[in-house]
Each structure stands twice: as structure tokens, then as C-alpha cells.
Amino acid sequence: MKSFRKELWFKTQKRREFINITKSIEEAIAESKISEGLVLVNAMHITASVFVNDDERGLHQDFENFLEKVAPEKPHSQYLHNGYEDNADAHIKRQIFGREVVCAITKGELDFGPWEQIFYGEFDGLREKRVLVKIIGDW
Amino acid sequence: MKSFRKELWFKTQKRREFINITKSIEEAIAESKISEGLVLVNAMHITASVFVNDDERGLHQDFENFLEKVAPEKPHSQYLHNGYEDNADAHIKRQIFGREVVCAITKGELDFGPWEQIFYGEFDGLREKRVLVKIIGDW
Amino acid sequence: MKSFRKELWFKTQKRREFINITKSIEEAIAESKISEGLVLVNAMHITASVFVNDDERGLHQDFENFLEKVAPEKPHSQYLHNGYEDNADAHIKRQIFGREVVCAITKGELDFGPWEQIFYGEFDGLREKRVLVKIIGDW
Numbered sequence: 373m374k375s376f377r378k379e380l381w382f383k384t385q386k387r388r389e390f391i392n393i394t395k396s397i398e399e400a401i402a403e404s405k406i407s408e409g410l411v412l413v414n415a416m417h418i419t420a421s422v423f424v425n426d427d428e429r430g431l432h433q434d435f436e437n438f439l440e441k442v443a444p445e446k447p448h449s450q451y452l453h454n455g456y457e458d459n460a461d462a463h464i465k466r467q468i469f470g471r472e473v474v475c476a477i478t479k480g481e482l483d484f485g486p487w488e489q490i491f492y493g494e495f496d497g498l499r500e501k502r503v504l505v506k507i508i509g510d511w
Numbered sequence: 512m513k514s515f516r517k518e519l520w521f522k523t524q525k526r527r528e529f530i531n532i533t534k535s536i537e538e539a540i541a542e543s544k545i546s547e548g549l550v551l552v553n554a555m556h557i558t559a560s561v562f563v564n565d566d567e568r569g570l571h572q573d574f575e576n577f578l579e580k581v582a583p584e585k586p587h588s589q590y591l592h593n594g595y596e597d598n599a600d601a602h603i604k605r606q607i608f609g610r611e612v613v614c615a616i617t618k619g620e621l622d623f624g625p626w627e628q629i630f631y632g633e634f635d636g637l638r639e640k641r642v643l644v645k646i647i648g649d650w
Numbered sequence: 651m652k653s654f655r656k657e658l659w660f661k662t663q664k665r666r667e668f669i670n671i672t673k674s675i676e677e678a679i680a681e682s683k684i685s686e687g688l689v690l691v692n693a694m695h696i697t698a699s700v701f702v703n704d705d706e707r708g709l710h711q712d713f714e715n716f717l718e719k720v721a722p723e724k725p726h727s728q729y730l731h732n733g734y735e736d737n738a739d740a741h742i743k744r745q746i747f748g749r750e751v752v753c754a755i756t757k758g759e760l761d762f763g764p765w766e767q768i769f770y771g772e773f774d775g776l777r778e779k780r781v782l783v784k785i786i787g788d789w
Contacts, residue, residue: 416763
């Protein structure tokens with residue numbers, strides 16, 4: 373069994389943002405030379421998500437609207453976690469959208485359906501944060 | 512390390528449906544001959560989920576009611592993604608219920624608690640869609 | 651490829667509770683002697699979650715408030731699943747917070763960001779329930 377590890381770094385320009393990282397994951401798989409296995413992609417921070425969905429701008433705004441409806445950022449005072457912090461909503465949004473995805477690698481490539489794309493979901497940005505890519509499998 | 516790959520195909524009769532796929536996953540594990548490892552089961556489409564819960568009809572209706580409460584299908588015009596498409600709600604429902612499960616294989620079998628069952632959760636059906644089963648481990 | 655399996659048992663004093671299990675997972679990794687691989691940690695029951703977030707009491711109360719807002723326990727009669735059972739809300743809460751986490755093991759340790767902690771999320775406690783830890787990888 374072989375393994376491979378890589379970090380991806382992000383600093384978003386907005387508090388909340390979705391970034392398509394599919395190409396970076398494909399590059400990591402190529403670097404790893406692993407042809408059959410699994411790739412784990414997880415946010416290393418607890419106010420961000422990694423998830424698979426569609427790369428469509430309207431849909432991303434629908435995601436934002438949905439998350440703000442069920443776990444609104446403001447007023448900050450509605451959350452016990454806030455005070456010194458103001459990001460309780462980001463912790464909840466990350467719980468809904470999830471920490472990680474695990475994807476299959478087959479014949480050296482991401483084994484994906486036609487519309488699957490991997491996203492980094494930032495809910496408390498404007499600072500440097502990381503995603504971990506861990507691949508295990510065989511050459 | 513050995514690996515095994517299989518696709519399961521579905522065409523539901525309704526827009527939203529939950530299908531118990533536990534037996535199909537058990538069959539894939541038997542076919543793979545892998546006795547210690549992990550099985551990844553993921554929707555290959557972005558308006559469907561794979562998840563583990565109970566096989567109880569009332570509960571499935573409770574799931575449907577919950578998802579329709581927090582991310583209702585209609586009116587279609589409430590979502591920016593809709594227009595040519597009408598399935599933004601299905602993308603959101605899939606985000607809540609998740610894309611995939613990763614399950615342990617021990618002594619050649621699904622290592623499950625007493626009530627765990629694997630479901631395909633369709634949120635935009637009436638057409639052919641796929642689930643990927645990827646198994647890695649040792650004989 | 652090596653594999654390792656362990657169960658963790660819990661009996662909470664309240665219906666809903668979050669328990670930090672990070673140390674137990676670190677101990678399991680040490681016992682396994684696996685230095686590069688993946689660890690799957692999943693609830694073996696369908697009214698409980700395993701998730702990664704922050705160990706902060708105010709945030710945990712915010713989680714509780716959020717889950718009770720979107721999927722309230724009472725009145726029990728609002729759910730079709732209830733009658734002989736009263737835990738439909740616990741099944742839904744578990745769907746939102748997820749069944750499992752998959753974490754990377756690098757150089758014999760949990761490969762975590764600075765604030766990541768693993769929690770058992772109980773939504774229908776007061777009885778004995780289990781978490782499965784399955785590790786695969788190489789020495």
C-alpha cells in the first residue's frame with residue numbers, strides 16, 4: 373500500500389465562498405502515482421467544508437441563501453459561542469455541508485459521475501486556511 | 512492491497528424515493544473477496560444521496576417532510592438555479608443527507624450495528640442514475 | 651496492508667450529549683501500530699453521529715439549539731415514526747450531523763488541523779451504544 377499527503381491553502385476575499393478544487397485533487401492524484409485507491413479530502417478547519425456538487429453560480433447562491441436561512445450569521449448575539457468570536461454560524465454551516473469527501477481512484481483518475489466537482493466551502497474566511505489531501509492505494 | 516469497483520443503476524418511479532441497497536453492497540463485498548478493508552458507496556449524481564439509517568416507512572416519510580420543510584421543491588422560482596432546470600431543491604437536499612458512506616469490512620462482511628441499513632436517496636428521479644461501490648482491502 | 655478494529659461504548663446520562671472521543675481514537679491508532687492510512691470512526695446506531703468540530707461548551711449549546719429548531723423532539727406526535735418509539739427527531743438530527751468521519755493517519759498520528767476534535771453525538775441516549783473504529787494502512 374502506498375500513501376500520499378498534500379495540503380492546499382486558501383485565503384478567500386469574502387467571509388463565505390465556494391472554490392472548485394477538482395483540478396488540484398486531480399493533480400494530487402497524478403503526483404501520487406496511485407492508480408487504485410481512495411482519496412480523502414477534508415477541511416483542516418472547523419468553520420469550512422469540503423463537498424461535491426455542481427459548479428453553477430446560481431446554485432451556489434441558492435446554497436448561501438439556504439444556509440443563511442437555517443443558520444443565519446447575524447445577529448451575532450443569538451449564539452452562545454459568540455462574544456470574543458463571531459463565527460458560531462460558520463461552525464453550524466460546516467456541520468450541515470460536512471467536513472470531508474472520500475472519492476474513489478480508478479485507473480489513476482477520480483472515479484466521478486458526469487457533473488461531480490469538489491468544492492472547498494469557506495464560511496469564515498479572510499484568513500489562511502488549509503485542506504488536507506490524503507491518498508492511499510496501490511500503483 | 513486489492514480493489515474492486517461496481518456500479519449500481521437506479522430509475523425511480525417518483526421524483527423522491529429511498530431505496531434500501533444493503534443487499535447489493537453485501538453482494539459486492541462477497542464478489543470482491545476482500546475480507547478486511549473499507550467500502551465507499553457514493554452517489555455519482557449531485558441530486559442524490561447515499562446514507563445509513565433505519566428501514567421504516569414512517570421514518571422515511573418524516574425524512575421527506577423534514578427535507579421539504581427546510582428546502583421545499585416549490586415554488587421552483589424561489590431558486591436561482593432553476594429556469595431551464597427545476598431541481599435546485601434536490602441539490603440542497605443531497606447536501607443535507609450527504610453524498611457517500613464509508614463502511615468497514617471485517618471478516619468478509621459489512622461491520623454494522625443491529626439497525627444500520629444503507630439507502631440510496633433519490634431527490635430528482637424518473638431517470639437512470641448510478642451509485643459507485645469501491646472496495647479496498649486485503650483478501 | 652494492515653487493519654485494526656475496536657469498539658467504543660457509551661451510555662449518556664442525558665437524551666442528547668456531545669462527548670469528545672479524540673483521545674480514544676488516538677489510543678486506537680497507537681494500538682494499531684499503523685503509521686500511514688485512514689481511520690473510519692462511525693456510530694453503529696442510527697440515532698447518533700460522529701463528527702469533527704470544536705470543543706467549546708457554548709458552541710455545543712448552539713448546536714443543540716440549531717438541531718432543536720430544525721428538527722424538534724416534541725411534540726412526539728408530529729412524526730409518523732413515533733408511537734411505540736419517540737425518537738424520530740434523533741434519526742433526523744443524526745442525518746444532519748452525519749454518521750461517520752474518515753481521518754488521515756500520518757507518521758502514526760491523527761493528521762489534524764489545530765482545532766479539530768472528534769465527537770460522539772448522542773441524540774437518543776440513556777442506554778448503551780457503540781462507535782466503531784476501523785483503521786487500515788501500513789506499519
